[in-house]
């Protein structure tokens with residue numbers, strides 16, 4: 411199972427880190443804040459050869475060369491288990507970042523989508539100055555914040571648009587709302603992004619059924635694969651030996667690690683499939699339960 415990535419973007423102080431912390435609790439994702447990775451690299455002892463450069467870029471609100479940020483992201487990803495879902499917070503932030511990412515990572519990881527926290531500058535400024543009272547960050551002050559806003563609008567927003575134009579699914583969330591509301595919208599957005607993965611797996615399973623069940627094991631949990639084969643056999647008997655009638659997907663609902671797909675067959679049968687998201691080598695979505703009702 412390939413690693414998967416959701417990019418998390420938004421102006422400085424828009425709430426990316428705050429929402430990522432909640433997503434990690436709820437969805438079992440891995441959070442990689444590129445700003446945090448750079449701050450750690452800067453603070454390393456013995457000092458990293460890039461420490462001074464990083465400090466000057468951060469203070470100026472500029473974006474460090476992608477060779478540095480991407481190397482830190484890749485190292486951090488390699489420390490996690492295969493098949494993880496990564497929230498990459500604060501990257502890609504300019505064309506150089508996106509080009510560097512595409513060159514190194516296309517085909518290696520799947521980009522599932524982008525979350526974008528939109529928030530008016532006045533609110534961003536208020537939050538950064540307030541956070542600056544305790545954060546100890548050298549860029550949480552008015553002078554650096556103004557430079558960071560400029561970088562965000564001039565460099566990062568065009569990259570968001572570039573990703574959207576390239577077909578990556580993006581969801582914009584109003585970051586100025588109250589925390590709970592932002593979290594509610596974030597949870598819905600993630601469930602929506604994950605729904606496309608579930609649909610792809612559900613279609614993969616249908617394709618296996620279309621060839622007599624070959625390759626079922628990659629989609630169906632090993633505890634139910636035997637029952638599922640039997641179910642398939644009975645369906646074929648009732649269907650005059652045909653592989654099965656056409657099914658239409660009616661509803662897909664994702665909540666955290668569980669998804670339900672409701673389908674309806676041409677002979678008025680109703681099928682409910684329950685999927686579970688797994689980590690690790692045999693990770694991804696696995697069918698853990700199904701039910702069939704005829705003539706409804």
Ligand SMILES: Nc1ncnc2c1ncn2[C@@H]1O[C@H](COP(=O)(O)OP(=O)(O)OP(=O)(O)O)[C@@H](O)[C@H]1O
Pocket residue numbers: 420421422423424425426427428429445500537538540541585586587588589590592
């Ligand atoms: N919805 C919200 N309403 C009010 N305050 C918030 C909200 N979300 C986050 N904050 C506060 O705003 C500040 C910035 O939030 P956070 O650190 O999550 O932003 P960020 O986008 O990760 O920022 P940066 O890119 O600068 O690291 C924090 O002090 C946080 O507690």
Ligand SMILES: O=c1ccn([C@@H]2O[C@H](COP(=O)(O)O)[C@@H](O)[C@H]2O)c(=O)[nH]1
Pocket residue numbers: 422423444445446448467468469471472473474479499500501502503507549558
């Ligand atoms: O991809 C990146 C991400 C961040 N930076 C630099 O770090 C600071 C702080 O980032 P936060 O995400 O706000 O913590 C940012 O202003 C940049 O200077 C970067 O260069 N590249």
